[in-house]
Amino acid sequence: MRRGPEFERAAVVHLDELVRVATRLTRSRSLAEDLVQETFLQAWRSFDRYEAGTNCRAWLYKILFHVMSQQRRRAGRQPNHVALEAAPASALGSSDAPADVLRTRRIQEAFDALAEPQRSVLLLADVEGFRYREIAEVLEIPVGTVMSRLSRARAHMRQALVSTRACGFPRAVNGSKGG
Amino acid sequence: MIDPCSDTETLDGYVSGELDAKAAARVASHVAGCRRCAEDVAARAALRRELAEVLGGEDVDGMRVLNDPLRRRVVTAMEATDAASSGGSWRAVVPLAAAVVIAAMAGWWSARVVGDVSSESSAALTLVDQAAYADALVNHLACGVMRSFPEGSTEAESRKRLGHYAAILETVAGSSELELVHAHVCPNRGRRFGHLVLRLQGETVSVLVTDKSEGAALPRADRIPTGSAIVGVVDFPTLELAGLETPSLMGFIATPKRGLESRAVAELATELNRAMRAIEGNAGPTFKREPERSAQ
Structure with a gap:
């Protein structure tokens, strides 16, 4: 039985990434761990149906979002799981200058303030680099919805950040666009 | 345009x-x-x-290290899922589950399975759901041993979390030796276990109970003992998993071998036996597990 090594090669390699995404979405490291564990168990159980060579990463995300909505339904919605433990590694490790740290924090706050559907789309598109078509499949929504959510999410982010823009970036637009 | x-x-x-x-x-x-x-x-x-x-952006190496326990949990649960669903004889399941444990906990368990089911209990053991043993083992390792819980649950919270299995809290109620670390229900492959993570004489011990109806297919029910009894002990290099059963429940006590007095474990088994009987009394045909199916 070669399922195990194959699964580890194709799927378990994405574990770190899934934890990161789940932590961003749930804002809780421990919730994220539970989600990811369940995601991998479900993936493992249906691995026979996974076609080798197809996009395993997108397939795992699809399961992750499915598990997440299952759990949310079961828990009767508990979106306010804000945990200090969710402090991201990036905030701890990547920046030295106070201005950068401040900027990082503002970005995280602006991101956390987005509605969950927008957070998901923004994370998948701009951070994880999924195509619109893939996001539509992962979230099981039409491509048009992906585009409109993404557009709104980016607009919110820009609005939230425009007043805090530090030096070093090209000056952003003056005034916002409709949409 | x-x-x-x-x-x-x-x-x-x-x-x-x-x-x-x-x-x-x-x-x-x-x-x-x-x-x-x-x-x-x-x-x-x-x-x-x-x-x-x-x-x-993140510290990739740091993230990898941070996620190692989760990775081990996933691999353990994944392999045990296979062990449990592969069917076959109990004797086939035990080494497989043990191998999984060894693989997942490399360096912690270093030996092969050394023990075996005693001859007098092996007949009864063939009657219990083997998959439940593997699941109980996984739960003990994955959420008893490898996981840390926030402190300070009240008894009411524990009862609420355990729901149908709340009576197993009685196993610690009268004990001065047992300390409750966390009480919850663990889902495992669609089966749910009431799980008490306990500290006993400085060691982590698990008490687990599940319904036979929860996905368990018990062969030849007419031969299942009607009273509650310890039907088998699975012997791993560093831990033991004792199984108890009543007509509709299976109970497990997972203990490390080292350092624990057998008297304390026997007392725990007696209390669990009593708690399972209490649950039997409460359990009606209306008990249903939450639907839990694969995403696909």
Whole structure:
């Protein structure tokens, strides 16, 4: 039985990434761990149906979002799981200058303030680099919805950040666009 | 023709590389002659880059180390799922589950299975659901041994979390030796276990109870003992898993071998026996597990 090594090669390699995404979405490291564990168990159980060579990463995300909505339904919605433990590694490790740290924090706050559907789309598109078509499949929504959510999410982010823009970036637009 | 100046989705698509060649060329030529859109596109691209850096950038090695316990839990549960569903004889399941444990906990368990089911209990053991043993073992390791819980649950909270299995709290109620670390229900492959994570004489011990009806297919029910009894002990190099059963429940006590007095474990088994009988008394045919199916 070669399922195990194959699964580890194709799927378990994405574990770190899934934890990161789940932590961003749930804002809780421990919730994220539970989600990811369940995601991998479900993936493992249906691995026979996974076609080798197809996009395993997108397939795992699809399961992750499915598990997440299952759990949310079961828990009767508990979106306010804000945990200090969710402090991201990036905030701890990547920046030295106070201005950068401040900027990082503002970005995280602006991101956390987005509605969950927008957070998901923004994370998948701009951070994880999924195509619109893939996001539509992962979230099981039409491509048009992906585009409109993404557009709104980016607009919110820009609005939230425009007043805090530090030096070093090209000056952003003056005034916002409709949409 | 769409005017990019008033179409944020088109500009977003342009920045994301989602437009086809023709549409992208059209936007590019517009942007070249429109200062406002040029600035807009630059700002969108900058935001995108920044989001990827801040929300996606991380200490990759640190993350990997941080996630190692989870990775082990996943691999353990994954392999045990196979062990449990592979059927076959109990004797086949035990070494497989043990091998999984050894693989997952490399360096912790270093030996092969050394023990075996005693001859007098092996007949009864063939009657219990072997998969439940593997699941109980996984739960003990995955959420008893490898996981830490926040402190300070009240008894009411524990009861609420355990629901149907709340009576197993009685196993610790009268004991001065047992300390309750956490009480919860663990789902495992669609089966639910009431799980008490306990500290006993400085060691982590698990008490687990599950319903036979929860996915368990018990062969030849007429031969299942009607009273509660310890029907088998699975012997691993460093831990033991004792199984008890009543007509509709299976109970397990997972203990490390080292350091524990057998008297204390026997007392725990007696209390669990009593608690299972109490649950039997409460358990009606209306008990249902939550539906829990695969995403696919």
